[in-house]
Amino acid sequence: MDATHVLCGFSKGLLADLDDLLPPASVLVVEDEYVAAQRDVHRRSAQHPCVAGVVHAPVQDERNPAGIVRAVSRPEHVRAVVPSTEYGVVAAAALAGAWGLPGAGPAAAAVLRDKAALRAHADSAGLPQPRWRLAGSAAEVEAFRTALGGRCVLKPVDRQASLGVLLLDAEDDTDTAWKATTTAEEPRMRAPGTSSGRFLVEERLTGPEVSVECLVHRGDLLFTNVTGKQLRPGPYPVEIGHVVPAGLPAPVTGELTRLMRRLVGSTGFSSGVLHAEWILVDGTRPHLVECAGRLPGDSIDTLIDLAHGGRIVADLIAVLREGPPPVRGPARAGAAIRFLTARPGMVRAVSGLTASRESNGVREVELTARQGTVVGELNSSWDRLGHVLATGATGAEAARNAAAAAALVEVRTS
Known part of the structure; x- marks a missing residue:
């Protein structure tokens, strides 16, 4: 296949955009074989006219970017390499660099994909940020937060969507928090063996x-x-x-x-x-x-x-x-989105969707929960149930419209 655009990682939303912007059969999707199977990438990609095909490669192996370059043959007429997911940033920079195309640059991509590397870089560059350190145990987290009055933030260095991020107060148990952060997984999105298993503890700052x-x-x-x-x-x-x-x-x-x-x-x-x-x-x-x-x-x-x-x-x-x-x-103008959530439990009824869609400024209402759906705890972005997207003359007006429309949607659980 002779694609003109290579996407590192599968993104349904980005492919939908590219269907409108690029010719048919012009996009090559590069995805990890395990993730491709978990997310049914071949079938879902085939639904997009812009896609020429899907190839498997170690796109998430950020410790060996040379491996992705060896695994993916350069399409003869390729014009751009796009990082379409968080876990494709390093691979996209490696391919673009090897093929002489514009991109982030391998060094910059490596810094951006590792929160500890970004912290070290920000210190050297004089960028204001929280105090921080790498933590290898709950005891190290406890020592760090004690020195700062008992509050801190605990997070993995290489995850997305707020997965594993915890805000700790002085009364919170460090061992429980450490277990929650270090065991947080997204098995459909992340290839086995690609996480670094490293964690940050940071000063907890207050502000919008x-x-x-x-x-x-x-x-x-x-x-x-x-x-x-x-x-x-x-x-x-x-x-x-x-x-x-x-x-x-x-x-x-x-x-x-x-x-x-x-x-x-x-x-x-x-x-x-x-x-x-x-x-x-x-x-x-x-x-x-x-x-x-x-x-x-x-x-x-x-x-x-x-x-x-x-x-x-x-x-x-x-x-x-x-x-x-x-x-x-x-x-x-202004635009805003409000995400829909519900109390954990079995969904018994859903109401208000029609009224929400007819509210002022509303452009889109989506809800994944249906009667019989089991709603879990809201621990990361993946746990949200849908959204309301609205516009207004200003950002503030759009935010009010989105909030009012979201309030009309009721997901009853028990």
Whole structure:
């Protein structure tokens, strides 16, 4: 097959976008064999006209990026390599580098995919962030948090979707938290043997959280967006809402942009999209949480398109193909998403979907829960049940519309 675009990792949402943007049979999906079987990737990819085929390769073996280069033959007319999942960032950078195509760059990708490496890099680059250390046991976590007054954050260095992330207070049991974090798994998404088995303990900062999405071309920031976030209270910081634009004061937005430029320059990130999360201590002082070298998840890309116009996926493809740099302006409207959740138990009834879809500004309502579905604890993004996506004249109005529509959906469990 002679594809022009190679995707590292299977993403149904990205393929749906590319169906509109690329010719038929122009995309080669590269996925780990185990993950491909778990997620039925061959059948699901075949539903997308843009897909030319699926090949198996060790796309998630981040400790051996040379292995992915040996495993994937360069398509004769390939124009771009796209990291379509968090676990495909290193592989995409390795292939792009080996084939002489634009991308993040192997060194930058390696830093972005390892939260401990990113912490060490941020210290050296002078980026504000929490105090931190690698932890190899519950006792090390206990010693670290005791020195900081009893509160901390515990997380794996190489997972996604808030999986295994725990916020600890002084009264929380360290051994229980350590077991919860170190045993957190996503067996359908992660190939066996590819996790590093390393964990971070960090200072727990207080303040609103935002993310910054940047389109980068040869190290230059072409476009920057700030997304406001709402997190579920409690020990598991699962994101339950996003709004674009965040509506921050201009000096705070300016400081976030300045820090993103420093992050891009210091890592040597070349071309692609960055999605960085920040805590605003005292509401004004950004501190780095983490940064992904890929398109944002949680439909943030859709929120950006609705608020700013254009298509961020098309912009990404353009910079990875060295086309004319896209031009984007400030947000012209607002867009927001609220995620749907329910108490654990068996779903007995669902109501309010029609009313929700007919609410002000609503663009989309999706719910996976049905009568008879078993709802588990809300411990990561994978445990959410659906979402409501809405627009408005401003980000604040869009957020109100999304929240009001989400409140109309009732999932009763017992």
